[in-house]
Amino acid sequence: MTTDLFSKTPEREIFSVSQLNRQARQLLETHLPLLWVEGELSNVSIPSSGHWYFTLKDDQAQVRCCMFRNRNMLVRFKPQQGQHVLLRARVSLYEGRGDYQIIAEHMEEAGSGALQRAFDELKHKLSQEGLFNEAHKKALPSLPKHIGVITSPTGAAIHDVLSVLERRFPGIPVTVIPVAVQGKESAPQIVKAIDLANRAGLFDVLLLTRGGGSMEDLWSFNEEIVARAIFNSELPIVSAVGHEVDFTIADFVADLRAPTPSAAAELLVPDADDWLDKFIGFEVLLEEAMLRRLQQWQKHLLNLRQRLRHPRERLEQQSQRLDNLELRLKNHIKHLLSDFKNHIRQLEIRQQPHHPQVRLQQLRERVAAHHQRLQTAQHRLIERKQQALGETMRMLNTLNPLSTLERGYGLITDAHTKKVITSSNQVKIGTVINARVAQGEFVCRVESISK
Structure with missing residues (x-):
């Protein structure tokens, strides 16, 4: 009787090489988060696909790296052999060769000094050319007739600006000139918007603004083309970029720098309530002045009456006439003030249809329609691909040697x-x-x- 020595041995799980590499890649990508790596570039290769392949090394080790085209388009410099850089990357594994590598999502020159050096150099250059001199600053209108706001129509800054403008003086028309406020296309769009606003002939002041962010996020406002466009603008420009502690080249060139978008809106327009209070004060002052004048005339008439005792009837007529004039003047002042208040109310009613909420609702409806069309197109494409896959599977089954x-x-x-x-x-x-x-x-x- 023979005994099977392996009858109680558990079945072994055998991996193929591709399965092993796939599981190793999944473990690396799942258990290691997005991280920052610093090192020196070597073996830099840029094929026709536009992807970047290079090695990141220090004095003791090295690792292969890849940065795909859709990410390296955002890098502001071209990688060079021996350059010291800082990467934000995720750890992965190339299954085809079993090579451990990192996939770069963001690249910048090592240390925070690269952008700061570029900022300081441009600031010094433009300062030497006189672009920051107070002599070139243009005065802002005390009551703007039309305000142009150059910013992103979807950012938080425009909501703050419009909220403050509506609260302080809703009768002033505001036009938003939409631009990208960060990224590669941002600076050219800002320059184009400034030129368009100057040629339009509608505005008497411009506000260039966006919310806070990192130095890289605000870099569009540190571009030389933006600074020169602000300097060459015939319209006065108020700059309100980032938070109170953020300073950009645009802030130095602009005619006025505001610490925040909300503060810029408060600097641009007066408070309508203050104006109404001033009108009421003027009304009181005018009434008091007219009463004093009337009292002077009454005293003068009394003096004349004392000197001319006989024509009493005529003096009484003149006194009555002055009383009538006083009443008419008071009524006229009240009518004027009422007309001013009605005019302000009409301006408030006229600006309501142009409220950004109406425009936002229209844009939301357009986005929903485009989203529906996109889903319909996706379903049709998936159905076509499924049909083609079914045909291919039927052909493969026909040619499968196992069928024989x-x-x-x-x-x-x-x-x-x-x-x-x-x-x-x-x-x-x-x-x-x-x-x-x-x-x-x-x-x-x-x-x-x-x-």
């Missing part, structure tokens, strides 16, 4: 060389062969040969 085996045929191969046996001349008596059938395979030994 299922009809009773077998595939005979040499057990040692693994070559397919198609002739009796390829075997000898005693040759070990493998027979593959539709449901598995088995090993045979040649006992006889028939020609």
